Amino acid sequence: xxxxDRSPEEELHELLRRMMSGEGGQIDPEQLSRLSGLPIDPATxxxxxxxxxxxxxxxxxGIAWDVAQRQALxxxxxxxxxxxxxxxxxxxxxxxxxxxxxxEATAISELARAPRAITRGQWVEAxxxxxxxxxxxxxxxxxxxxxxxxxAQAPEEMQELVSGAGxxxxxxxxxxxxxxxxxVVGRLSTEVxxxxxxxxxxxxxxxxxxxxxxxxxxxRDLEIPEDQLALYLSTRELAHARLFRHARWLRLHVISQVRxxxxxxxxxxxxxxxxxxxxxxxxxxxxxxALESGALLPSRSEExxxxxxxxxxxxxxxxxxxxxxxxxxxxxxxSAERIAEAVRRRRAVGGPAEQALGSLVGLELRPRRxxxxxxMWRAVTDAVGVEARDALWDYPDLMPTAADIDDPxxxxxxxxxxxxxxxxxxxxxxxxLARLLAEEADAPGDAAPDENAAGEDGPEGPEGPxxx
Numbered sequence: 321x322x323x324x325d326r327s328p329e330e331e332l333h334e335l336l337r338r339m340m341s342g343e344g345g346q347i348d349p350e351q352l353s354r355l356s357g358l359p360i361d362p363a364t365x366x367x368x369x370x371x372x373x374x375x376x377x378x379x380x381x382g383i384a385w386d387v388a389q390r391q392a393l394x395x396x397x398x399x400x401x402x403x404x405x406x407x408x409x410x411x412x413x414x415x416x417x418x419x420x421x422x423x424e425a426t427a428i429s430e431l432a433r434a435p436r437a438i439t440r441g442q443w444v445e446a447x448x449x450x451x452x453x454x455x456x457x458x459x460x461x462x463x464x465x466x467x468x469x470x471x472a473q474a475p476e477e478m479q480e481l482v483s484g485a486g487x488x489x490x491x492x493x494x495x496x497x498x499x500x501x502x503x504v505v506g507r508l509s510t511e512v513x514x515x516x517x518x519x520x521x522x523x524x525x526x527x528x529x530x531x532x533x534x535x536x537x538x539x540r541d542l543e544i545p546e547d548q549l550a551l552y553l554s555t556r557e558l559a560h561a562r563l564f565r566h567a568r569w570l571r572l573h574v575i576s577q578v579r580x581x582x583x584x585x586x587x588x589x590x591x592x593x594x595x596x597x598x599x600x601x602x603x604x605x606x607x608x609x610a611l612e613s614g615a616l617l618p619s620r621s622e623e624x625x626x627x628x629x630x631x632x633x634x635x636x637x638x639x640x641x642x643x644x645x646x647x648x649x650x651x652x653x654x655s656a657e658r659i660a661e662a663v664r665r666r667r668a669v670g671g672p673a674e675q676a677l678g679s680l681v682g683l684e685l686r687p688r689r690x691x692x693x694x695x696m697w698r699a700v701t702d703a704v705g706v707e708a709r710d711a712l713w714d715y716p717d718l719m720p721t722a723a724d725i726d727d728p729x730x731x732x733x734x735x736x737x738x739x740x741x742x743x744x745x746x747x748x749x750x751x752x753l754a755r756l757l758a759e760e761a762d763a764p765g766d767a768a769p770d771e772n773a774a775g776e777d778g779p780e781g782p783e784g785p786x787x788x
Contacts, residue, residue, distance in 0.1 A: 384495040385452045391502025392448065396440035396509040401533045403437050411437040411530055411550055418555040418649070425649035426559065427710040428566040435528035435558060440509040443531055447515075447522035451505050453575065454520075457582040459497040513538050513553055516560035516642075519635050519667065520578065521571045528561035530554060542662060544655045552659045556646040563641065567713040570638070577634060581627040632688050633722040639667065640693025640725075641713075644701060664690065689725055696720060696728040703732045704739055 415435045423430075438446070508518070513534045515523035523529060530553060539549050564571050620628065643660070650656045667690065670678075700709045700720075712718045724731040 384498050385448070387495050388452070388498040388502035388505065389444065389448050391499050392444045392506035392509065393441050395503065395506025396444045401440070403439055403532055407532045408437050410547065411532060411554065414547070414550040414554040415528075415530070415558065418551060418558050421555060421649040421652070422558055422562070422645070425706070426562065426645050427707045428562045428713075431526055431528060431558070431561055431565060433526055433528075435530070435554070435561070437532055438529045440531060440533055443512065443515070443529065444505060444509050446524060446527070446529070448505065450520075450522040450575070451501065454578050454582060455497070455501050457579060459501075510534065511537070514557035514560075516557055519639060520574055521564045523561070525568075525571060526561065526565045528557050530557060538662075538666075542658065544659060548653050548655045549659060552646070552650050552653055552656060555650045556642060556663070559642045559645045559649070560638075563638065563713065566710075569716055570713070573716065574631075574634060574638075577627065577631045581624055581631060584621060584624045584627065629722075633725065636689040636693040636725065637720055639690045640695075640697050643690065643694040644697040648701075692725050696725050696731065699728045699732055700735060704735045708735060708739060 419430060509531075511534060512518060513531055515527060515529040530550070532550070535546060535549060535553075538553075539546065542549075643664070647656065647660060653659070668688075697709065700712075712720060720731055
C-alpha cells in the first residue's frame with residue numbers, strides 16, 4: 321500500500337512499528353503531518369517519539385531520576401543567589417555558639433562533621449536520594465497504571481504491539497512523574513532554611529546545614545535582627561541533626577513509615593482513563609495539574625490512615641523534642657519565643673511547595689500534634705532532667721508513644737519511679753504477659769514417667785542383670 325493511501329490510524333501503527341524495530345531515523349515530519357486525521361498535534365507527537373525512542377534505546381525500564389534532579393537544580397539555581405563570604409563567616413559564628421549552647425541543653429553529643437552554609441542547589445543534590453526513595457512507590461504505581469491503561473484502550477489489532485511497548489510506557493510514565501517531582505523539590509529548595517526544616521531526615525546522616533538564601537523570606541515581617549534569626553535556626557538545625565545521629569535507628573524508622581504509607585498508594589485508573597480520553601497533547605498543563613492536585617490519587621484507605629496516624633505521631637515526637645531542646649538552648653536570645661512561634665506556625669501550615677508534595681505523593685508531612693508532644697517533653701525534662709529524658713532515644717522500645725503524648729503524667733510517673741529504683745507500675749502488656757504465663761503454669765503437663773514401668777522388679781528383671 322502506498323504511503324499516501326494509508327489512514328491516520330495505519331500511519332500511527334507504522335510509526336510505532338518503526339520505533340519498536342529501531343528504525344527511528346526513518347521517521348520524518350512529513351510522515352507525521354499525515355496524522356492530521358487523529359486528535360494529535362504532529363509536532364507534539366514527534367517530540368514524544370524522540371523521547372520514546374531514547375527510552376527504548378537505553379533499555380532501562382526504571383525511573384529516570386536524573387530528570388528529577390536536573391529539573392530541581394534548574395529551579396533552585398534561578399535568581400543567581402549565592403552564599404557570600406560574609407554570610408558564611410556570620411553563620412560559622414552562629415553555628416559555633418549554637419553548639420556551645422546545645423551542650424547545656426542536651427546530653428546528646430556533638431556532630432562528627434562541622435555544620436555548614438549551603439546553597440539551594442547543594443540542598444537539592446544532598447537531599448534528592450531521600451526524595452527518590454520516598455517517591456519511588458508512587459512513581460512505580462503511576463507507571464504501572466499507564467501501562468494498564470494503554471493496554472485497555474488499544475484496539476485488538478494493536479494488542480501485540482502494545483504489549484511490547486509496556487517497558488517503554490513504564491519509563492515514560494516514571495519520567496513524567498520524576499520531572500514533576502523535580503519541580504516540587506526545586507520549589508521546596510527556595511523555601512527551606514535548614515537541612516531538617518521539612519521534618520524528615522533528608523540530609524545525609526550526621527550533616528547539618530543552613531540555607532541563608534532563604535532567610536529573607538522567612539524573616540519577612542518578623543522585624544527580628546538577622547543575627548538572632550541565624551542563631552536560633554542554627555540551634556534548631558543542630559538539635560535535629562544530633563538527634564538523628566545519636567538514635568541511628570530513628571532515620572530508618574521514619575523513612576520506613578513514609579514508604580509504608582506510599583506503598584499503599586494506588587493510582588485511580590478511572591481518573592487516569594478519563595484524563596486520557598479528553599487529553600489534548602497541545603495542552604500538556606492539564607496532565608501537570610492532575611499530578612499537582614492529586615486528582616490521580618484516590619482517597620486514603622483505612623490502612624493508609626492508620627499508617628499516616630503513626631507517622632504523624634512519630635514526627636510530632638521528634639519535632640516536640642527539638643522544640644524543647646532549642647527553646648532551652650536559645651533562651652538567652654531576646655526574640656527566641658517569637659522565632660519559635662513563627663517556626664511552629666510555618667510547620668503547621670506549610671508552604672506551597674510542601675503542599676504540592678502532599679498532592680504529588682499523597683502525604684502531608686505535618687506534625688499535627690507537635691504542641692502536645694512538646695508539652696510532654698517539657699514535663700519529662702522538669703521531672704527527671706536532661707540525661708534521663710535523652711536516654712529515651714537510646715532504643716526504639718524506650719521512645720514515647722502516642723499514648724504518652726495523650727497522657728504525659730503516666731510517662732512521668734514511670735520515669736520518676738525508675739529514677740527512685742522502684743519497679744514501675746504494670747501496664748497492659750505486663751498484665752497480658754502475666755496472664756499468659758499463669759495459663760501455661762496451670763496447663764496439665766505430660767504424665768510423669770512411671771519408675772516401675774519396666775516391671776515390678778525394676779529394669780533388671782526378676783533374675784538380675786541380663787548377660788551381655
